[in-house]
Amino acid sequence: MFHPKYRHIIFAFFMSFFMSFLMSAAISIINVGIPENFIHIWMHAWLSAFVIAFPIVIFVGPMVGRIVAKLIRTDEV
Numbered sequence: 709m710f711h712p713k714y715r716h717i718i719f720a721f722f723m724s725f726f727m728s729f730l731m732s733a734a735i736s737i738i739n740v741g742i743p744e745n746f747i748h749i750w751m752h753a754w755l756s757a758f759v760i761a762f763p764i765v766i767f768v769g770p771m772v773g774r775i776v777a778k779l780i781r782t783d784e785v
Contacts, residue, residue, distance in 0.1 A: 720769055724761035732757045 710718055732754040740749060 716769065717766065720762060720765040723769075724758060724765045728757035728761040729754050 733750055736746065736750045736753050740746070743749070
């Protein structure tokens, strides 16, 4: 198992992996349908998307966390 200090990186890896995987499939289907070589097209799109998504989640994730923290009410009602 991993040390807790790596939580942010592991979270970013899996978030970017799954989001880029699913979004690249959806966008590929929208753009080209499902041709015979769909898997090749999709995997190329996914790899390109993942390479971009991972560093974005690494850098944007903490900012999003701060925004969410400001939107969450902390008082008990």
